Amino acid sequence: MIIIKCPYCGERDQSEFSNGGEAHVVRPNNPESLSDKDWGEYVFFRNNPKGIFYERWVHSHGCKKWFNAVRNTSTDEILKIYKLKEKRPEITEFKNCLKSPSGEPKVGSGNFTVKK
Amino acid sequence: MKKKYSIASIVKNSFSNNERWEKMWRNPNPKKHYDVIIVGGGGHGLGTAYYLAKEHGVKNIAVIEKGWLGSGNTGRNTTIIRSNYLWDESAYLYDHAVKLWENLSEDLNYNMMFSQRGVLNLAHNEHDIKEIKRRVSANRLNGLDTMWLDKNEVKDLVPIMNTDNLRYPVLGAAYQPRGGVARHDAVAWGYAMRADELGVDIIQNCEVKGIKTDNYKVEGVETTKGFIKSKKIGVVASGHTSVLAATAGIRLPLQSRPLQALVSEPIKPVINTVVMSNAVHAYVSQSDKGELVIGAGTDGYNSFTQRGGYDVIEETVRAIVELYPIFGKMKMLRQWGGIVDICPDASPIISKCDVEGLYFNCGWGTGGFKATPGSANVFAHTIAKDEPHKINAPFALSRFSDGRLIDEHGAAAVAH
Amino acid sequence: MTALRNHNCNYISNVKINFKFDGKSYFAYEGDTIASALLRNNIRLVGRSFKYHRPRGIYTCGIEEPNALVQIISEHNEPNTRATIKRVYDGMVITSQNRWPSLSYDFGAINNILSPIFSAGFYYKTFMGPKGFWKNIYEPLIRRSAGLGKPPKNFRSKSIHQNHNTDILIIGAGLSGLIAARKFVNTKYKVLMIEQDSFLGGILKNSNKVDTINGLNSSEWLEETEKLLSKAQNIKILRNTLVTTYNFTNHFVALEDKFAGKKIDLNKSELTLHKIRTSNTILCNGHIERFISFRNNDLPGVMLASSFEKYIHRYGVVPEERPVIFTNNSSSMSLLNSMLSLGCKPEAYVDSRKNEEIETDIKKILKENNIPSYFEAEIEGCDGNKKIEKITIRKGKIFIKIKSSMLCVSGGYNPDIHLFTQSKGLLKWDKNIASFKPDTPFQKTLTLGSVSGNYNFNKLCDEINEKLSFLNTAKLDFEIKLNVSNKYSIKELWETKSKINSNWSKSFIDLHNDVTIKDLKQAISEGFDRIEHLKRYTTNSMGTDQGKISSINSLAVVSKLLKKEISEVGTTTYRPPYAPLSFAAIAGRSTYEFYDPQRKTSIHSWHLKNNAVFEDVGQWKRPWYFKTHDKETMHQAVQRESKMLRENSGILDGSTLGKIEIKGRDALEFMNLMYTNAFTKMKPMTSRYAMMLGEDGMIKDDGIICKLSDQHFIATTTSSGAPKVLAHMEEYLQTEWPHLQVYLNSITEQFSTFNISGPKTREIMRKVFPNIDFSNEAFPFMSFKNFDYKDTKIRIMRASFTGELGYEIYISPKYGLELWEEMFSCGREFNLIPYGTETMHLLRAEKGYIVIGQETDGTVTPIDLNYNWMIGKNKKDFIGKRSLSRPDTSREDRKQLVGLSPINKTDTIEEGQHIVELNELPKKIKNPIKYLGHVSSGYYSPNLNHSIGLAMIRGGKNLLGKKFFVTVSGKTKNIPVEVVNPVFVDPENKRLIS
Amino acid sequence: MTEITSTSGVNITQKYYHQIIIRGNGLEKFNNIIEEKTSIKPPLKNLEIKYDSNYLFGKNSFDQWSLILITKKDHQQILNLVSSINTNENMLASDYSHGQAYFEIEGENKEIFLNKLTHFDLREEKFPKSTMAQTTIARIECSIYNLGNKFVITCNKSYEDYFQKRLKDTALLSNAS
Ligand SMILES: Cc1cc2nc3c(=O)[nH]c(=O)nc-3n(C[C@H](O)[C@H](O)[C@H](O)COP(=O)(O)OP(=O)(O)OC[C@H]3O[C@@H](n4cnc5c(N)ncnc54)[C@H](O)[C@@H]3O)c2cc1C
Ligand SMILES: NC(=O)c1ccc[n+]([C@@H]2O[C@H](COP(=O)([O-])OP(=O)(O)OC[C@H]3O[C@@H](n4cnc5c(N)ncnc54)[C@H](O)[C@@H]3O)[C@@H](O)[C@H]2O)c1
Numbered sequence A: 001m002i003i004i005k006c007p008y009c010g011e012r013d014q015s016e017f018s019n020g021g022e023a024h025v026v027r028p029n030n031p032e033s034l035s036d037k038d039w040g041e042y043v044f045f046r047n048n049p050k051g052i053f054y055e056r057w058v059h060s061h062g063c064k065k066w067f068n069a070v071r072n073t074s075t076d077e078i079l080k081i082y083k084l085k086e087k088r089p090e091i092t093e094f095k096n097c098l099k100s101p102s103g104e105p106k107v108g109s110g111n112f113t114v115k116k
Numbered sequence B: 001m002k003k004k005y006s007i008a009s010i011v012k013n014s015f016s017n018n019e020r021w022e023k024m025w026r027n028p029n030p031k032k033h034y035d036v037i038i039v040g041g042g043g044h045g046l047g048t049a050y051y052l053a054k055e056h057g058v059k060n061i062a063v064i065e066k067g068w069l070g071s072g073n074t075g076r077n078t079t080i081i082r083s084n085y086l087w088d089e090s091a092y093l094y095d096h097a098v099k100l101w102e103n104l105s106e107d108l109n110y111n112m113m114f115s116q117r118g119v120l121n122l123a124h125n126e127h128d129i130k131e132i133k134r135r136v137s138a139n140r141l142n143g144l145d146t147m148w149l150d151k152n153e154v155k156d157l158v159p160i161m162n163t164d165n166l167r168y169p170v171l172g173a174a175y176q177p178r179g180g181v182a183r184h185d186a187v188a189w190g191y192a193m194r195a196d197e198l199g200v201d202i203i204q205n206c207e208v209k210g211i212k213t214d215n216y217k218v219e220g221v222e223t224t225k226g227f228i229k230s231k232k233i234g235v236v237a238s239g240h241t242s243v244l245a246a247t248a249g250i251r252l253p254l255q256s257r258p259l260q261a262l263v264s265e266p267i268k269p270v271i272n273t274v275v276m277s278n279a280v281h282a283y284v285s286q287s288d289k290g291e292l293v294i295g296a297g298t299d300g301y302n303s304f305t306q307r308g309g310y311d312v313i314e315e316t317v318r319a320i321v322e323l324y325p326i327f328g329k330m331k332m333l334r335q336w337g338g339i340v341d342i343c344p345d346a347s348p349i350i351s352k353c354d355v356e357g358l359y360f361n362c363g364w365g366t367g368g369f370k371a372t373p374g375s376a377n378v379f380a381h382t383i384a385k386d387e388p389h390k391i392n393a394p395f396a397l398s399r400f401s402d403g404r405l406i407d408e409h410g411a412a413a414v415a416h
Numbered sequence C: 001m002t003a004l005r006n007h008n009c010n011y012i013s014n015v016k017i018n019f020k021f022d023g024k025s026y027f028a029y030e031g032d033t034i035a036s037a038l039l040r041n042n043i044r045l046v047g048r049s050f051k052y053h054r055p056r057g058i059y060t061c062g063i064e065e066p067n068a069l070v071q072i073i074s075e076h077n078e079p080n081t082r083a084t085i086k087r088v089y090d091g092m093v094i095t096s097q098n099r100w101p102s103l104s105y106d107f108g109a110i111n112n113i114l115s116p117i118f119s120a121g122f123y124y125k126t127f128m129g130p131k132g133f134w135k136n137i138y139e140p141l142i143r144r145s146a147g148l149g150k151p152p153k154n155f156r157s158k159s160i161h162q163n164h165n166t167d168i169l170i171i172g173a174g175l176s177g178l179i180a181a182r183k184f185v186n187t188k189y190k191v192l193m194i195e196q197d198s199f200l201g202g203i204l205k206n207s208n209k210v211d212t213i214n215g216l217n218s219s220e221w222l223e224e225t226e227k228l229l230s231k232a233q234n235i236k237i238l239r240n241t242l243v244t245t246y247n248f249t250n251h252f253v254a255l256e257d258k259f260a261g262k263k264i265d266l267n268k269s270e271l272t273l274h275k276i277r278t279s280n281t282i283l284c285n286g287h288i289e290r291f292i293s294f295r296n297n298d299l300p301g302v303m304l305a306s307s308f309e310k311y312i313h314r315y316g317v318v319p320e321e322r323p324v325i326f327t328n329n330s331s332s333m334s335l336l337n338s339m340l341s342l343g344c345k346p347e348a349y350v351d352s353r354k355n356e357e358i359e360t361d362i363k364k365i366l367k368e369n370n371i372p373s374y375f376e377a378e379i380e381g382c383d384g385n386k387k388i389e390k391i392t393i394r395k396g397k398i399f400i401k402i403k404s405s406m407l408c409v410s411g412g413y414n415p416d417i418h419l420f421t422q423s424k425g426l427l428k429w430d431k432n433i434a435s436f437k438p439d440t441p442f443q444k445t446l447t448l449g450s451v452s453g454n455y456n457f458n459k460l461c462d463e464i465n466e467k468l469s470f471l472n473t474a475k476l477d478f479e480i481k482l483n484v485s486n487k488y489s490i491k492e493l494w495e496t497k498s499k500i501n502s503n504w505s506k507s508f509i510d511l512h513n514d515v516t517i518k519d520l521k522q523a524i525s526e527g528f529d530r531i532e533h534l535k536r537y538t539t540n541s542m543g544t545d546q547g548k549i550s551s552i553n554s555l556a557v558v559s560k561l562l563k564k565e566i567s568e569v570g571t572t573t574y575r576p577p578y579a580p581l582s583f584a585a586i587a588g589r590s591t592y593e594f595y596d597p598q599r600k601t602s603i604h605s606w607h608l609k610n611n612a613v614f615e616d617v618g619q620w621k622r623p624w625y626f627k628t629h630d631k632e633t634m635h636q637a638v639q640r641e642s643k644m645l646r647e648n649s650g651i652l653d654g655s656t657l658g659k660i661e662i663k664g665r666d667a668l669e670f671m672n673l674m675y676t677n678a679f680t681k682m683k684p685m686t687s688r689y690a691m692m693l694g695e696d697g698m699i700k701d702d703g704i705i706c707k708l709s710d711q712h713f714i715a716t717t718t719s720s721g722a723p724k725v726l727a728h729m730e731e732y733l734q735t736e737w738p739h740l741q742v743y744l745n746s747i748t749e750q751f752s753t754f755n756i757s758g759p760k761t762r763e764i765m766r767k768v769f770p771n772i773d774f775s776n777e778a779f780p781f782m783s784f785k786n787f788d789y790k791d792t793k794i795r796i797m798r799a800s801f802t803g804e805l806g807y808e809i810y811i812s813p814k815y816g817l818e819l820w821e822e823m824f825s826c827g828r829e830f831n832l833i834p835y836g837t838e839t840m841h842l843l844r845a846e847k848g849y850i851v852i853g854q855e856t857d858g859t860v861t862p863i864d865l866n867y868n869w870m871i872g873k874n875k876k877d878f879i880g881k882r883s884l885s886r887p888d889t890s891r892e893d894r895k896q897l898v899g900l901s902p903i904n905k906t907d908t909i910e911e912g913q914h915i916v917e918l919n920e921l922p923k924k925i926k927n928p929i930k931y932l933g934h935v936s937s938g939y940y941s942p943n944l945n946h947s948i949g950l951a952m953i954r955g956g957k958n959l960l961g962k963k964f965f966v967t968v969s970g971k972t973k974n975i976p977v978e979v980v981n982p983v984f985v986d987p988e989n990k991r992l993i994s
Numbered sequence D: 001m002t003e004i005t006s007t008s009g010v011n012i013t014q015k016y017y018h019q020i021i022i023r024g025n026g027l028e029k030f031n032n033i034i035e036e037k038t039s040i041k042p043p044l045k046n047l048e049i050k051y052d053s054n055y056l057f058g059k060n061s062f063d064q065w066s067l068i069l070i071t072k073k074d075h076q077q078i079l080n081l082v083s084s085i086n087t088n089e090n091m092l093a094s095d096y097s098h099g100q101a102y103f104e105i106e107g108e109n110k111e112i113f114l115n116k117l118t119h120f121d122l123r124e125e126k127f128p129k130s131t132m133a134q135t136t137i138a139r140i141e142c143s144i145y146n147l148g149n150k151f152v153i154t155c156n157k158s159y160e161d162y163f164q165k166r167l168k169d170t171a172l173l174s175n176a177s
């Protein structure tokens, strides 16, 4: 169970939060001008990377505030938490975090227990 | 069939100390080129290769698996099989599978232990009742064997169930007698063995790193064992499908989430039917070995770690203990997780895409084990003919642009 | 075969108690486990194995036990209880498991004779035909013989949870745990130390390896340490508590047995589940001894050497005076010491190491005491009927047979890496100890003592000081003097060769699941050459012990067979729990009546008094209908309520409806974006029925919006949708439109809400609120006003969900019940009735009003409902708007809302049934039958005196007047219906605006 | 005041207070208006609370405050205060008085007791005196105010019955062993 540091309330158990999927997906300004395909993309398609993921959380059983996080989805480690107004951190900031001690490769689900 | 299994073969081998069994499958090195490459050695992938070889006469096929056969969700699911889905499209697809399940052990001469012990979907409130009655009626018109049972009939089937004295009483259930469970690993092994016999190269411990395309055509796959050429590639990698698709520049509407399950210690038979409850999140059946196999809910965030949060386990066990108080005296033996690929409308994608020769079979989320033979069968058709089988035509990727979704959320919160 | 008492043991009392095992009475001392008590009584046979029903005894002295699982009859039949952990209490009733008719004569033992057939993968290869046999014959047979214990009986638990947040968690209060804890005494760190046993000390109490620490003998040192720790304010110790689960971000689960050694009192909490969150974890959970595979290594009487020693020191029982010792390492010296000091002499000592590899101390003791010793020798196997009678030693080419009833085996020590790997730490193979040990931690995890692979007592303090140096603690040094050599040496030995090559001879690799080395060989020959495949094909290490004493052995055996390095073979995945974890404890108190919180309105007590039957709506308890007398059925009650309301007046407790207050400079713009409706031209102090969509264009929720001003709105939502709607609004405000100045508050709980309607309503309202003008002119439909009431304010809105003249009253819950009662005393002369949700649903269906979740199912747009008028045509945007023009959502033949009226007025239109073109269905439906849609609502209308239905059917808008058929559950004959306007009652809304 | 339970080291009573939830931007003008209307200086720091024997004023988050009035008042008084705050376009005040239940928990074992029902970290370093938090207790959303010698817990009124029962149940069972 992840521990998440709400920027407003501090560290809390993950069970107090809800995940809001990919961050930085902006609602189109003028939906009517979009093609069916593009609109479908906005409504249904979200990135789903294995590794660095920019995502949204809301402290739903606490202060009810939304914020962004950068998490390594192959280890669940939260690498950074930032408020909505803050700038999206560069991916290069997290270059070194991609491998877990379990040797989790970028693609692959390996549950390794033994050091290679 | 070269390897023929029967009681006679077992007795014969027992005399030679069980030292003379044949290998189930070869361990070939990948060739430079295949006619079709299937990425993912789960049930769906292996089944697809089997049907491609058997029904469509494709000769030169490889299944590429990054771990060991069945190491994905095929090897870690709660094995519930049923076809009582609400929408026609789903009912046709899943029942196609159930019909294949019914002969699969004979077909492959490998016992999948498909056990049609019936599946109950419990109703705990008025809304559940309405939803279930509608589903029962739709299923009936689609030729399925779903029926409505009242509380007493449920109690007769599962006497240890606490129906009244609980926060959300059991008010009735949908019951599908043809539903049940099967031995998950055997599905992968059985398909693998027979596919291998038909000449399919099953390549384990080989990870596909990327799909190479040129001008909207596939060329082959980059793997940890080198580049392998092919004009047709079927991706059946469940949780990892969108990661692979991305290497070919394709976006899929999938989110990969942990889904957990657990087993208890084995006990003598105590529950003879598969029982599912969406409202209180409890899915339970008892395996042939005697352990209770219990499915939990999905975790609420994307992850590729094959494990989820403890709170989800707690949620499930609360519901189990509530429905079956005596299980409070039993113990959890092991818990684990898989990575499921969830689609916005809780229905799969079995489809071609913008890249020629690239096919996807994914989005099965929490409930694709039951579909294994059916999905493999129609996917093989789609790849061989380069056009969907009529059963999987509605499950095209294009439905997310035109809006023709097959929304099965109502029918199943977690569709085990 | 006799057991002795070790009178020097401090951990067991002299109080004698009695218990029953398989119907016979035995004695025990308080503090005994079932296993130590059975051994005390010279009982060796305690169970039958899982698959072959082979006789099994007690193999270990702890949580790692694979064999001695029993059923506790006196505790609701608790199955699969580890005899080596569970304490006995006076009057405890225990039986053995998996045998019939009795433990010594077990019918199932026939499986042992058939065992060559029951080889790995047996089930997969047979039982495939003839058709139907699997289902009706084979599988039921297999099931009957599966499982271990019998199911429990009549049980309801009261286990509770305890959460902890701490700086340091120390797991294991053995030697290293205690030293580590002493470093934290009176520091700023909050420390939690957890020990599974009821006594601290670990190796200090389980063996006599340690002589003195800083000059104190080990029990004195323990006493001193306990005193020190218990006085420290910052340290808390939990005993009888087993850590089972190591989750991500240093979260743990541990189970405390509150009744260890006592009879359970079901009015109390029998187990406490501790959930722990810590900043740093210190694993001091020691090691587990492993076995060696040889022929019949499962016979009752085979026991791990350190367990034998633990029985002597921890439980004061020497299970056997003259056992044989078999080892491949140096650790059994302390066992020799312990036995000799009690005057017992082993029958023989067998060491697989070469003479020169064996410690001189050991050789000296053996010689001095004249113990027959065999070096560079091994146990070939043992024989006997339900117990060891004869042990065969192989020395070179010679076989020596020895009579003894016990064989103590030590295959070496494995660091207990289970918790470490659960945390996702990485392991490394250490040749010196021939085992895996922790390497790279994934979380803030330290390992100390033998779990870290450090088997050197003299380096223990250095290790602890060094690893804890990053924390602010003082250096501690203890001088540890030993009774044994400090050097740990081992020579790999995993299996010994059997001289009998019979189909029936067995060397077990997994005792619990009856997996033999032969099974592993067969699986590999069949192509299952990956460790995970081997596990699943043979079920190796999948038993209730999860291979604690055997899994490393099986890896070693497999690596030899595959000619690979053991680190290449790898381990299978370690998963929680460390040992089987009680479901009752996991559930805690949040089950049964506390499974989900219940929400009650301020009128709840009145509903109870007036025989309301409740319905669960979300977490709310809502009156479903009211019974006037015991015999009244739901149908009767609802018909009565519905009729009465349309004739007089009825009142519904609508307090559960969600209410959201929306305010701010940009409130109007915000509302225009959130709902389909246009609010711009709406007059202040009026209200409007509104619809909320998702971005996919599908209806999410509906409600009435009250506009106080352009900057201030109050929205109502469905009862179960309230939290979702508020969250949805907050999400858009915070993430999409932060530039909008709008604030939201949930005010659901701040008002009791009553919906009163019916033709007599105005008269009743006038009587209750004599100062308010309820005339049509002063108080038109869809307007609202605030009034003073006592020391508070009430809001009254003219609105109705029944189609009758109606008002909604919003009042502070402080006065909710009072006003409700007042309404009834005023309404009595007008025959005012209370009604529940079912009547509400019926009445609204008569009016063709939809219910979210009933007419809609996540696939319905407002256009499908003919609610085009609710869509603000001139609005540039609102959530979901764009989706309404996608090809599929603008299709003409989508499912659309219609009414259904039976042609034959006595027919019943059932909810959930489907609309077809056939008047009759075949008995058995083979090919799917085409249908147009389904009945979303079906009621018997007491006002029309026939059944009515609302339905969602394909192209419904154009089918008015057409005739179809509706299916009937359980019948083949369908009923004919006509498609009609969904508004059955008062289509001109005369009643509504009267 | 209603006594809910009193066991070894824990004392729980239910109280009847008034409460107003205020939303706004928290800037200087906002604070001045609040002070002017309520005659109390609002807490400025996130999660801070101010209190005396008459009131308890907590800052729940950067744009939300809860004002609990401890001494008995006319409801009309509260409503007047609410509407006078609401005359400001960019502020929202809602009366929460009777829609909330209030519990006070005192005694040396109050942390251990509460931690049977919540994972929330009650350690002084993490939850200092004179701060508040919103979290879940016994599976429901609660606000918890740390007054040093006691905690004040508020939850929605509809849960009152359930919450009381959970508190009593926990007291009973933890007393027992
Ligand atoms: C806990 C749990 C319970 C479930 N319960 C049920 C249930 O009761 N009933 C039901 O019907 N369904 C259930 N499901 C869902 C079901 O398991 C899956 O939908 C189904 O097994 C998917 O099969 P598959 O063959 O598509 O995928 P998988 O079996 O996951 O196979 C995909 C394979 O692709 C491989 N792969 C991935 N990436 C690569 C790569 N780059 N290169 C090479 N290979 C790769 C993986 O290693 C894996 O072996 C459950 C799932 C889980 C996790
Ligand atoms: N020379 C040798 O032959 C040899 C061999 C092994 C160990 N040693 C030495 O012995 C000492 C052992 O001390 P230690 O502290 O490592 O081990 P220990 O056996 O003294 O203590 C381990 C403790 O952890 C407890 N425990 C284990 N798992 C638990 C769980 N999941 N939850 C709660 N409690 C749990 C056990 O009950 C036990 O009390 C070390 O100094 C080591 O070097 C020497």
Ligand SMILES: Cc1cc2nc3c(=O)[nH]c(=O)nc-3n(C[C@H](O)[C@H](O)[C@H](O)COP(=O)(O)O)c2cc1C
Binding pocket: A111, B075, B076, B077, B078, B079, B184, B263, B287, B289, B291, B293, B306, B333, B334, B335, B336, B337, C541, C542, C543, C546, C572, C573, C575
């Ligand atoms: C239907 C089913 C039954 C299982 N039964 C057992 C069991 O009896 N004992 C056991 O140790 N594990 C059992 N498992 C769990 C597996 O050991 C394993 O945890 C799971 O396949 C996931 O793999 P992983 O833990 O290696 O990641 C079972 C799994 C499934 C899907």
Ligand SMILES: [Zn+2]
Binding pocket: A006, A007, A008, A009, A010, A059, A062, A063, A064, A065
């Ligand atoms: Zn927060």
